[in-house]
Amino acid sequence: MTRCDRHQENITALADGALGILATLRLHLHLASCRVCAAVADARRSAVAVQRNVLSAPVEVDCERMLAEARRAIAALGEPTPFPFLRAADRRGATPWNWAVLAGVGGAAATAGLFAWLVSPSTVLVPLGLGAPPAVVASKPELFRDYEIIRELDALEHFDSVNRVRLEDSRPAATKQRRRT
Amino acid sequence: MTRAALLLFAVIALLPAGAVADEWNRYGPRERYEAMQNYNQHRQLPKQERKNIERQYQRWQQLPDDERAKVRRNYERLQQLSPDERRSFERKYQQWRDHRD
Numbered sequence: 001m002t003r004c005d006r007h008q009e010n011i012t013a014l015a016d017g018a019l020g021i022l023a024t025l026r027l028h029l030h031l032a033s034c035r036v037c038a039a040v041a042d043a044r045r046s047a048v049a050v051q052r053n054v055l056s057a058p059v060e061v062d063c064e065r066m067l068a069e070a071r072r073a074i075a076a077l078g079e080p081t082p083f084p085f086l087r088a089a090d091r092r093g094a095t096p097w098n099w100a101v102l103a104g105v106g107g108a109a110a111t112a113g114l115f116a117w118l119v120s121p122s123t124v125l126v127p128l129g130l131g132a133p134p135a136v137v138a139s140k141p142e143l144f145r146d147y148e149i150i151r152e153l154d155a156l157e158h159f160d161s162v163n164r165v166r167l168e169d170s171r172p173a174a175t176k177q178r179r180r181t
Numbered sequence: 182m183t184r185a186a187l188l189l190f191a192v193i194a195l196l197p198a199g200a201v202a203d204e205w206n207r208y209g210p211r212e213r214y215e216a217m218q219n220y221n222q223h224r225q226l227p228k229q230e231r232k233n234i235e236r237q238y239q240r241w242q243q244l245p246d247d248e249r250a251k252v253r254r255n256y257e258r259l260q261q262l263s264p265d266e267r268r269s270f271e272r273k274y275q276q277w278r279d280h281r282d
Contacts, residue, residue: 133205149241151237157252159258
């Protein structure tokens with residue numbers, strides 16, 4: 001590294017305000033005698049001045065205009081809703097998704113209502129052990145478990161005898177007479 | 182002596198209730214569900230029909246095991262009938278019962 005190289009490093013440090021007093025004096029003595037380093041120092045100084053001007057230049061921001069635009073954008077979003085997808089559908093101006101969601105919710109509610117109407121809650125909860133069976137069922141569980149068999153008991157006891165029966169013609173007598181003639 | 186008699190009475194009275202509760206607890210969810218559905222159906226029947234079924238139940242309880250097994254087999258045969266065969270069986274049963282009564 002030459003002597004001038006070391007001084008040019010100091011020029012940068014001086015521009016940044018990071019050079020000590022003695023080193024500053026030494027650098028100024030050198031600049032007075034070295035035209036090359038003096039030119040470098042001038043160039044560095046003007047560059048730093050330009051940077052300072054750029055950084056200290058006032059930035060013009062129209063806060064009022066930005067605020068007004070933000071208000072308009074918020075107003076366009078509409079009122080806050082717990083169903084953002086519905087609001088999104090409104091914004092798009094397309095309703096199929098909206099209708100699909102409403103139809104799904106309505107369908108689920110209708111199914112739940114129909115289920116509750118057809119099946120009492122105990123029919124579902126008791127089998128799962130979440131409730132006691134009605135007293136009649138608790139006292140005669142076998143009756144309700146084998147209900148179909150018990151209801152048809154007479155026919156089932158005599159199944160073969162019943163099956164052997166030859167069905168009598170149950171058509172009205174007039175029809176039979178017409179058939180014979 | 183009185184205390185012992187009371188204890189014996191309590192044991193005799195509670196035993197069947199406990200046995201019935203045990204029987205219900207032995208049923209699986211599917212059996213319980215079917216029982217509950219049958220109960221709902223039973224509730225909607227006319228009183229006379231409910232009484233008939235109660236009477237059939239008493240007879241069912243008195244049947245020996247082999248008779249019950251036979252009835253269960255016949256029930257399975259009945260289930261396997263086609264709708265036409267089932268209607269025919271029901272007509273035959275009506276006719277058979279009319280002759281018997």
